[in-house]
Amino acid sequence: MKEVVLNAVGEDPQKKQLVAYVVFNKESISAQKAGDYQASKQEGVLTDPVERLEFKFKQPGVERLESYIDSIELPKAELDESLTQKYLQRQSYRQFLSQPLSLKQLSKFLSCLQQMKLDDYPLPKYRYPSAGNLYPVQTYLWIKPNRFEGLEAGLYYYHPADHRLILLASISEIDGQVYGGNQQIFAQSAFSIFLIGKLTAIAPMYGEFAKDFCLLEAGHIGQLLMSNAPEQEIGLCPIGNLEFKELRDLLKLESSQVLLYSFVGGKIDLAQTKQWFGESAIAKEKPKSEQLREYLRQKLPEYMVPSEFMVLSQLPLTPNGKVDRKALPLPDVSSNVSTEYVAPETETQKALAEIWREVLGIEQIGIHDNFFDLGGNSLLAVRLMAHIQKQFQINLPLATLFENPTVEKLAYFIDSPIKHISWSPLVPIQANGNKRPFFLVPGGGGNVVYYSYLARYLGSDQPFYGLQAVGLDGESEPYTRVEDIAAYNIQEIQSVQPQGPYLLGGHSFGGKVALEMALQLQKQGQEVALLAILDTTAPEPGNKMTSLGWNDAMWMVYICKFLGYLFGKELELSYEALEQLTPDDQLNYFYKRLQQINFYPPGAGIKQLRGFVRVMKANCLCSYFPEEVYPTPITLFRAINPHPEKVMKKELIEYLRPQNMSLPDWGWNQFSTGSVEIYEVPGDHISMVAEPHVQVFAQKLMACIEKAQVKGK
Numbered sequence: 001m002k003e004v005v006l007n008a009v010g011e012d013p014q015k016k017q018l019v020a021y022v023v024f025n026k027e028s029i030s031a032q033k034a035g036d037y038q039a040s041k042q043e044g045v046l047t048d049p050v051e052r053l054e055f056k057f058k059q060p061g062v063e064r065l066e067s068y069i070d071s072i073e074l075p076k077a078e079l080d081e082s083l084t085q086k087y088l089q090r091q092s093y094r095q096f097l098s099q100p101l102s103l104k105q106l107s108k109f110l111s112c113l114q115q116m117k118l119d120d121y122p123l124p125k126y127r128y129p130s131a132g133n134l135y136p137v138q139t140y141l142w143i144k145p146n147r148f149e150g151l152e153a154g155l156y157y158y159h160p161a162d163h164r165l166i167l168l169a170s171i172s173e174i175d176g177q178v179y180g181g182n183q184q185i186f187a188q189s190a191f192s193i194f195l196i197g198k199l200t201a202i203a204p205m206y207g208e209f210a211k212d213f214c215l216l217e218a219g220h221i222g223q224l225l226m227s228n229a230p231e232q233e234i235g236l237c238p239i240g241n242l243e244f245k246e247l248r249d250l251l252k253l254e255s256s257q258v259l260l261y262s263f264v265g266g267k268i269d270l271a272q273t274k275q276w277f278g279e280s281a282i283a284k285e286k287p288k289s290e291q292l293r294e295y296l297r298q299k300l301p302e303y304m305v306p307s308e309f310m311v312l313s314q315l316p317l318t319p320n321g322k323v324d325r326k327a328l329p330l331p332d333v334s335s336n337v338s339t340e341y342v343a344p345e346t347e348t349q350k351a352l353a354e355i356w357r358e359v360l361g362i363e364q365i366g367i368h369d370n371f372f373d374l375g376g377n378s379l380l381a382v383r384l385m386a387h388i389q390k391q392f393q394i395n396l397p398l399a400t401l402f403e404n405p406t407v408e409k410l411a412y413f414i415d416s417p418i419k420h421i422s423w424s425p426l427v428p429i430q431a432n433g434n435k436r437p438f439f440l441v442p443g444g445g446g447n448v449v450y451y452s453y454l455a456r457y458l459g460s461d462q463p464f465y466g467l468q469a470v471g472l473d474g475e476s477e478p479y480t481r482v483e484d485i486a487a488y489n490i491q492e493i494q495s496v497q498p499q500g501p502y503l504l505g506g507h508s509f510g511g512k513v514a515l516e517m518a519l520q521l522q523k524q525g526q527e528v529a530l531l532a533i534l535d536t537t538a539p540e541p542g543n544k545m546t547s548l549g550w551n552d553a554m555w556m557v558y559i560c561k562f563l564g565y566l567f568g569k570e571l572e573l574s575y576e577a578l579e580q581l582t583p584d585d586q587l588n589y590f591y592k593r594l595q596q597i598n599f600y601p602p603g604a605g606i607k608q609l610r611g612f613v614r615v616m617k618a619n620c621l622c623s624y625f626p627e628e629v630y631p632t633p634i635t636l637f638r639a640i641n642p643h644p645e646k647v648m649k650k651e652l653i654e655y656l657r658p659q660n661m662s663l664p665d666w667g668w669n670q671f672s673t674g675s676v677e678i679y680e681v682p683g684d685h686i687s688m689v690a691e692p693h694v695q696v697f698a699q700k701l702m703a704c705i706e707k708a709q710v711k712g713k
Helices: 049-057 081-089 103-113 176-188 203-232 244-251 289-297 347-360 378-392 399-403 407-415 449-458 482-493 509-523 552-566 575-579 583-596 607-620 650-656 694-711
Strands: 003-009 017-023 137-143 154-159 164-169 191-198 234-239 257-267 308-311 426-430 438-441 464-467 502-507 528-534 634-639 677-681
Touching: 103 203, 103 234, 137 203, 176 234, 176 257, 176 694, 191 203, 191 244, 203 234, 203 257, 244 257, 347 378, 347 407, 378 399, 378 407, 378 449, 399 407, 399 426, 399 449, 426 449, 426 482, 438 449, 438 482, 438 509, 449 464, 449 694, 464 482, 482 509, 502 509, 502 694, 509 528, 528 694, 552 575, 552 583, 552 607, 575 583, 583 607, 634 694, 677 694
Parallel strands: 017 308, 438 464, 438 502, 502 528, 528 634, 634 677
Antiparallel strands: 003 017, 137 154, 137 191, 154 164, 191 257, 234 257, 426 464
């Protein structure tokens, strides 16, 4: 591409389209990878995304030919497949696979730094130069748990003379805060590299220039590592602006040692470095929008992938040479639908298409268009079902949308004379594929709709079921014991998978339910191959929530804040106003507040809100500690960021903090067959399963599922 500019189109913030305006290079079309460096707010530093793109595509580091009197053209290297691959592999990688690397791969990767003693040379030789042959730059590595076969987690010093890793400390985690704006990249990585300059090893000969020479040497080392890494299926990303004080304490460095350079790295898929448009380096055709989107999905979280691409002959400019965003043509947002358009025919299809147009902000809706593929998320799903309830006078569970995600399927379901509108806990979020299914229990409130983001990244060949709570219909009473919830869930999953091994998981409160399910299944003689715990501590006797003594009004205020944060809305209720009302009037007050922010359309029913409130309260007040223990293989996924204070005040968070949180594995070791596998993922307790963080979590979860699939065979 020659030029690219991104623009958000649309007035409603909930319905904006991210549009990429593209000017293709006439000679060749190549996939350019934009860096995600986050500029600090300094004077003279560009922060506007469009201005940064404009600046990048101007290539300011290259002088213009017209500024010189004469020039001599040199013979150019032929751009064949081999040379193309070298250019493409030499990049900063920001996405890593969660599969472990071998010790052999690490050894070959570091071998470019190995010292060699050659005949007829009095001093050892290296593959990179160093002032005075002093080689004062040292290499330290931090290895994450379970990311290298046969290598325990910890801090290591690489000894170049012996080509050996020396364990300095068995530390299983580093506070991601030291990586600042690069925490998401760090969370995915398998290891970190720190290049440390030992000034006492060079200052006696070069004095005040010691650090300058160390920086030059670190640059040579960095180039070697970046070039050598892809051969071993390793990708590296240079990292700057680290909090060196914390690292100095961690690495136990002397005052004469300085941090020069740092990388994070991990396993990569070399296929991702191949050109997305085909084998040839010279493209004959412009890539289709879906090709561009597919390529970008490998590099970016879903929310950053443009929903539409517009190909222009050139970008419109203002008189001072900047992109004139107001002059950019408006896109036809209907063209981003990848499926062939088939117009609605029946009255039900037409009514549903009209509802989708209003909710999604897309003008042309065909009967085969998938709600989630068009940008539908958990918040929009709630709105959609509320509109359907108002239009058709039918109270459908949100789970119906997973089973019938197109206009055609949903219309057929609504028109069916025999509707099986049951509030079964088992929700087939993604039922395709022949693999062993993965069953995931949601957190407090019991609704699985927020797993729609996760389903996109687990793939179309991995069956994925959610287990929603009984009582969400607003009619049946929710369960108040974890043991009862687990028993009911087991009945449902065994209707799909009668025999183990089972793959289970649970988020927040759902982690306790998933544990109890695993214990009850093993008591039946079944095998549990995976128990994935999402950001929750192991059970403890008692429940501090029961000691708060909250009345109905206080519960409503808390649930309102939780719901607002879950769906990304500023949502609060007045405790003083609620306290004067009866429980039914409190619910109506809450409901009207939701209508004011267009969460529910006017005229929609209140049943689902009543069900959510009841289930949320019942979940929060559950006390659970298992009496019998059957050891289970447990994997813990912990969010890097703390619990959001928007939902609960800091003082209350501290009061409710479980004692197990002070333990390295959050207390899960007492229920595990061996050491608990621990993975840190970006985001907080809630946002870890939403964009933009869910992609990282899904990669790690999918690797654990695949490993369990193999073990369970």
